[in-house]
Amino acid sequence: MANLPHPPADFLGLRTALSDRLLPLLVGAMAFLAALGIAGAEASASLAAHWQQDAAAALTIQVPDPQAQDAGNDATRLAAVLGALKTVPAAMNVAQLSPAAVNQLLSPWLGTDPADLGLPLPAVITAHWAGAGGVGALRAALQKLSPGTLVDTGALWTGRVAALTTSLQACAAAVLIIVALIGAAVVSVATHAGLAQRRETIVIVHELGAFDGDIASLIARRILRLTVTGALTGTALALPVLAWLARLAAPFAAPSLSTALLGLPAPLWAALPALPVLAAFIGWGTAQLTVRGWLRTLP
Template sequence: MSGPISPGLRSGSLPVLVALMTMLAGLALAGLTGIQALAESWNTAAQSSATIEIPTDADHAQSRTDHLLKTLHETPGVTDTKLLTPEKVRSLLAPWLGETDDKAGKPPALSLPTVLIVRHEHGIDLEAVVHALFPEAIIEEDMRWSIRLQRLGRSLVGCAWLAVSLIAAVAVLSVGITVRRSVSAQRRAVEIIHAIGATDRQISGKIARRAAGLSLLGGIMGLGALAPILMFLARLLAPFQDQNAQPPPPADTLAAWSATLSVLPHSLLEMLASLPFLAALLGWLTAQSVVLVWLRRLP
């Protein structure tokens, strides 16, 4: 097969298309990772804490509250108990309730309860323990929200996976259309080399290898363009991931930007690194399928 009549994939737009799809897939995977982490934190928080409201106007409220606190500390499975006095609750709700003029001797306009925040393990009947000592107490078991939060988390993760799947489908469709147009433009060259004995596999294999190379190049380009965006987002989200962690150093050097990658989960970095190779594989499979189908339809 001579150079002038050798058909191949001649499309300068394919790397650009793959680069854009790689960027979209990378952003979708980053969102998927964040949603999964958020859903896990929701589920963990909802399964391990409860809020108890104790009315302060009940009979012997202070002594009964102290007895309840002692009982909760001795209850197996209760890991932590935090007491919020009515004064503390009032200070927390001051932006909504307004400041009280205690110095003037005026009584508060609203009687606020004592609040207990109890962290516990799964399987404890906390309501029975509390109501046995303080029937007037109101318990808001966060575990009741666990199922709803799990469903919400699963739905968000499902939406993220759907977005990734749609991006992959659009990428395959774009590569297929590009390959088909390129091959159709070289119909005469294909007919000539068919006439001199070239098989369909040989033709499709050459075009598929070219498509894989261009897709790999586009994937690397897209990953390179995506890296600064992910680093910028990682710097913004770093304080939310660990409140006790030190803030990232100023982004004035390349090493500072590279250090920001430590904030990103390793699973996300592995998925992002695999995107160019997945793009090359999709490009090869798509080109093979499109060219073989197109060749079999030739007269």
């Protein structure tokens, strides 16, 4: 009969004291939450970068009293502005909003038909700004042709999106720190429970001359296996959820994100494997500190 490999001897009874059920389950749940936190931070950064680029390039021109004569009495104010925009290479996709579209934009504040109020409504022109610099020169030129013309860019919204992104990333970082601290606490509690269950055996081994480091390493290796197993399981279970969330966010994402593997960006694929490594570090380090501190309390 062939000799079958035997599992390593469990002198301290750690397989019984440190169960392979509860601790991996808790660590897996925390790894799942950490994966969602990392994905949220990465998604907010990617989407914000995409939206900031679009918002910064958006150009809105408002021409008050559009049918009045321009400054040179050559044409209407609206025609002068449209003609000037056509000569600016950086102003692309120039289009005038129809009066119905302007009414629809103003209706939440001025009612279903703002024209009924007798207020002079400006003409609204939209464009895409492809210039490398700002729109100061364009604003000055349009003011000469049609005094009072307003030129707005998406700079204000770009700043707000950047602030929102920063706050979301800070929240995600806080979630990861909290998850790591809770993970360390869970490992510490589990280690203390195992030490209490095998106290007599550990005390005898310790009194026979076993070093604190040797005992701590035996227990830390057991904790290491349990935490890595739980973290791998939790990370794997997070993948289909992340893929589903990526599909929901695809219409708002850049094309490079929507065509990525499972819809997940490359930085996220690089970060997810770090979760089991981080869990191993937390499990090993917490177990070592807990066991060494407990051993120092022995008489």
